[in-house]
Amino acid sequence: GAVVSQHPSWVICKSGTSVKIECRSLDFQATTMFWYRQFPKQSLMLMATSNEGSKATYEQGVEKDKFLINHASLTLSTLTVTSAHPEDSSFYICSALSPLRSPSYEQYFGPGTRLTVT
Amino acid sequence: RKEVEQDPGPFNVPEGATVAFNCTYSNSASQSFFWYRQDCRKEPKLLMSVYSSGNEDGRFTAQLNRASQYISLLIRDSKLSDSATYLCVVNLKAAGNKLTFGGGTRVLVKP
Secondary structure: OOEEEEEOOOOOOOOOOEEEEEEEEEOOOOOEEEEEOOOOOOOOEEEEEEEOOOOOEEOOOOOOEEEEEEEEEEEEEEEEEOOOHHHHHHEEEEEOOOOOOOOOOOEEEOOOOOEEEE | OOOEOOOOOEEOOOOOOOEEEEEOOOOOOOOOOEEEEOOOOOOOEEEEEEEOOEEEEEEEEEEOOOOOOOEEEEOOOOOOOOEEEEEEEEEEEOOOOOEEEEEOOHHHHHH
């Protein structure tokens, strides 16, 4: 069964509003969570790495003030897209990592959130 | 040069045939390698890890060539349900276990 959940699975919002996406590891504590974005016909691009209790590390070109990441517990990370614009419309996917659960450092992916900004 | 490169395809494969494709990676310090499968508008799902000695899982065989920095995936006896995009993924543990994804190889299995 699914080990990582995301909520909501899809969302439509108006330009200028903010949207929060939740990522939860269901039966394990994730030391690290990752946030990815995928545009149509492109591969996943890592946006940021999130460790519980510390600030997220953002990839080059990703605005940290626009994509706010909070990793408040070992089972929950949130991504807030602030002041969303149509170009932020994308498929946002999180993943969770637990070396205890997977010594090969497999990441477990959530089902993704499809964001459409009108 | 991209860190992980794949032939985007599509590979049009008759049902029952064998298809194979490669992926090259640029960072020689890469430590873990995976093949993921992604269906349209869905999240990636792990197909198999790739080990140095090569490994097989049913109809799927993965190989790793560290000297030439490539990994391969072979699918035997292709099924219609194998139609998907196959993502080559590399883990650089020294970079905080970040996964780097290739652009994906699209496989279409036709009756």
